[in-house]
Structure formats: structure tokens, C-alpha cells
Amino acid sequence: MTKGDFSMIYFDNAATTRQKPNEVVQAVTEALCLLGNAGRGAHEATLQASRTIYDTRRKLAEFFHAESPERMVFTGNATESLNIAIKGLLNPGDHVITTQLEHNSVLRPLYEMEEKGVELTIVKADVQGRCSIADMEAAIRPETKAIICTHGSNVTGNLVDIAAIGAMTQKYGILFVVDASQTAGVFPIDVQAMHIDILCFTGHKSLLGPQGTGGLYVRTGLQLRPLKSGGSGVQTYSKKHPQQMPTALEAGTLNGHGIAGLDAALDYLKQTGMDEIREKEQTLMWQFYEGIRDISGVKIYGDFSQKNRCPIVSFNIGDYDSAEVSDELYEGWEISTRPGGHCAPLMHEALGTVEQGAVRFSFSHYNTEQEVGTAIEAVRELAEE
Structure with missing residues (x-):
């Protein structure tokens, strides 16, 4: 990847926002x-x-x-x-x-x-x-x-x-x-x-x-x-x-x-405008959540009963290790995500994901609906394998 190349689909913004103004x-x-x-x-x-x-x-x-x-x-x-x-x-x-x-x-x-x-x-x-x-x-x-x-x-x-x-x-x-x-x-x-x-x-x-x-x-x-x-x-x-x-x-x-x-x-x-940025990020998050929540084998973690939430969706596919899923997303679609324990061990204890970890997607207002659509299809394909 060359300097300034944003062709990678970057959904690891909770770790660091890669694209800056x-x-x-x-x-x-x-x-x-x-x-x-x-x-x-x-x-x-x-x-x-x-x-x-x-x-x-x-x-x-x-x-x-x-x-x-x-x-x-x-x-x-x-x-x-x-x-x-x-x-x-x-x-x-x-x-x-x-x-x-x-x-x-x-x-x-x-x-x-x-x-x-x-x-x-x-x-x-x-x-x-x-x-x-x-x-x-x-x-x-x-x-x-x-x-x-x-x-x-x-x-x-x-x-x-x-x-x-x-x-x-x-x-x-x-x-x-x-x-x-x-x-x-x-x-x-x-x-x-x-x-x-x-x-x-x-x-x-x-x-x-x-x-x-x-x-x-x-x-x-x-x-x-x-x-x-x-x-x-x-x-x-x-x-x-x-x-x-x-x-x-x-x-x-x-x-x-x-x-x-x-x-x-x-x-x-x-x-x-912070409100405008938050609305864009939450819209992308909800698009992704709605797109994957009914896929067979996908388990999503967290409370989605509240509309106002951080632009994060973490999930697993069946019994697959989260690192394996994250690797497949990058190798097959150049989608960057964060697997594993996310430096939050007690949270994973509460969720029951200590061994498996979870695949985390986190969204930026620089992301697009097209990128989210690609990610949904990627998760669907992986879940069907």
C-alpha cells in the first residue's frame, strides 16, 4: 500500500481514525x-x-x-x-x-x-x-x-x-x-x-x-x-x-x-459539526447492523435497543476464531477490522467470548454506504462457507 492510498476499506476507527482531515x-x-x-x-x-x-x-x-x-x-x-x-x-x-x-x-x-x-x-x-x-x-x-x-x-x-x-x-x-x-x-x-x-x-x-x-x-x-x-x-x-x-x-x-x-x-x-459527524457514523453502523443481524451463524454483541450508541458492531460467525474471520475479511476484501479481546478482558468475560474474542467493526464519517454494503456481503459469504 502506498502513502495516502485509501483503497483499503478501513473499519478499525475505534483503535485509531486512520483518515484525518x-x-x-x-x-x-x-x-x-x-x-x-x-x-x-x-x-x-x-x-x-x-x-x-x-x-x-x-x-x-x-x-x-x-x-x-x-x-x-x-x-x-x-x-x-x-x-x-x-x-x-x-x-x-x-x-x-x-x-x-x-x-x-x-x-x-x-x-x-x-x-x-x-x-x-x-x-x-x-x-x-x-x-x-x-x-x-x-x-x-x-x-x-x-x-x-x-x-x-x-x-x-x-x-x-x-x-x-x-x-x-x-x-x-x-x-x-x-x-x-x-x-x-x-x-x-x-x-x-x-x-x-x-x-x-x-x-x-x-x-x-x-x-x-x-x-x-x-x-x-x-x-x-x-x-x-x-x-x-x-x-x-x-x-x-x-x-x-x-x-x-x-x-x-x-x-x-x-x-x-x-x-x-x-x-x-x-x-x-459534531452532530453531523455522529449522525453519519451511526447511520453507517445501523446499515451494517441491519445487514448482518439475520445472517445465519452471526451473533452480535451489545445492546441495540438504544438508537444513540457508539458506531461499533462486534460479532462472531459460528465457532470461528475472531482472528480467522478478520484475516479472511482482509485477504478476501481488503477490509480492516479488529479481532480478539480489544484490551477489555472483563467485558469479554461478561459476553462469554474470552476464548473466541470478537470481530469489531467501527465506523468513521469518512466511510461510505458502498463500503458498508461490501462488508455486509463479505460477512454473508463467510457465514455461508
Whole structure:
């Protein structure tokens, strides 16, 4: 495959959106040629980097309805954001609640903290991959410090009602940490209205930015222990890393070139319209779901009773290993999908697919109805073999 060749039918957008807006590509290219190191001098190259980073910070604050740009912290991805949130928030003796829906970027840091004395409750999901908010509430106890959960499952596409959970955490005076990896950029998120204390996100999925970009929002008045310390460009002679936000959580050189691309992506989302993008992606998802759901041998996972859901369809064909089906789709039709466990082991336990995994299709607004039609026929042919 040559550079810029989009002849492959790409349905792995929940892992990363491969096709980016042209404006993003151009912004990264220009940044590679022009930007210096933000906060490390007063010449034009470093000042331009600082302006770009601040401009992106301001747009993210507006996008997520944060109190101010200073509450937006840049990271390399959602995994780093979640590690900062979890390891910077919890202490031995604290109790934390999470769910079976979670990605390993939530689970593994929580398991590490559990080894250090944090008590962990994992709320179970049903066979459709849904967790009960009532079960979350029942798990709350006096030493509960936080609920940490995803906004949308990367396996089933089920949405979680984070507004309702936020209201509940507000009621009990506990903290609410949200993993928005699958939803930031395609579903509206208002951190203040939804009572979200920490929002973790990545730039390379539905925000349509480059890989190596991500961030977190931290509510005003909430302090986290930094995951890293080191160079900051300010307070050089202090033995301690600066405590003011966002510098407190941003040790080292930021990915200015990637952030320039994220800046352009945010402009694209605003101009194109997040609602329009979501409607297109959901339309393609429903076209695919309706096209394969009655094929003999196909089993689809997740709750499709709700129209509003992430643009994801995961399924299996009979007893075939999901990796085998995914390979056949690529070799026969050049259709790219994601098989296996999707870094969400507890979700697959709930679905009963630990051994088989599942074939995941995830849609972008750059996909077409014709591509979806080809995918439906491919699944039909494979199921008939």
C-alpha cells in the first residue's frame, strides 16, 4: 500500500481514525518545519509553539466546557491520562468503584493501586454488556473516594449514562473520573453539567488528531500527584516541580507538532459539526447492523435497543476464531477490522467470548454506504462457507 492510498476499506476507527482531515496533515507538516520548544525561550519559534499549545488548550476547554484552559492538561494518550488520574488520586485505604466494561488502561492501574492498599469494587455487566447504575450506587460505602468508568464501550459500543452517574457522585460527595476514549469528538461532553471531576481522552480517535496526543481535564480545586517531574521551563532553581496547573502535570517537552494537528482537528470538528459527524457514523453502523443481524451463524454483541450508541458492531460467525474471520475479511476484501479481546478482558468475560474474542467493526464519517454494503456481503459469504 502506498502513502495516502485509501483503497483499503478501513473499519478499525475505534483503535485509531486512520483518515484525518487534510487540515490536520497540513498543520502537522507546518509545525514540523516551524515550531520550537514551548516555554523554553523568547524567540519566535518557541513563542509560536507556546501560542499553538495555548490555543489548543483553550479550544479543548471550550469543547468540553471546562472552567478555564488551565484545567486542560496535555498527555501522550488516554492511557497516560488515566494513569495520572488513578495514581495521582487514590491512596491506601481508599475505596474505588469501576465496571466490567473497562479497558486495560483503567483496569491495570487500578490493579496496581489495589496492590498498594486501595480497595476495588468491579460492578458486573449483563450478557449485553450493560452495567446497572443502581449496582454502582449499592457499592458506595463511607470510604469510597471515586467512581471510574468509561463513557462508551470499545467492544459493544454501548453508551454509559455519565450524566446520571455524575449526579449520583455529586449526591454522595465522591469523585467521578470518566474515560472518554471512544466518545470525545463524537458525543457532546459538558464536564461541569455532568459533574465530571476528571475527564481522560485521547486525540487520535474521534477527535481526529495525530497519535501521541491526549489529555485530561481536572476540576478546579482538585489536585493530583504528578506522575512525572522534571523540566518545565519555569522555576528552574526549585528542587520541586511547579504546582500550578497545567504545568504540575506536564513535565518535559510536549508534543507540539501533534498538538498543532489536534488544534486543526478541533477546528474541523467545529466547522463540520459534531452532530453531523455522529449522525453519519451511526447511520453507517445501523446499515451494517441491519445487514448482518439475520445472517445465519452471526451473533452480535451489545445492546441495540438504544438508537444513540457508539458506531461499533462486534460479532462472531459460528465457532470461528475472531482472528480467522478478520484475516479472511482482509485477504478476501481488503477490509480492516479488529479481532480478539480489544484490551477489555472483563467485558469479554461478561459476553462469554474470552476464548473466541470478537470481530469489531467501527465506523468513521469518512466511510461510505458502498463500503458498508461490501462488508455486509463479505460477512454473508463467510457465514455461508
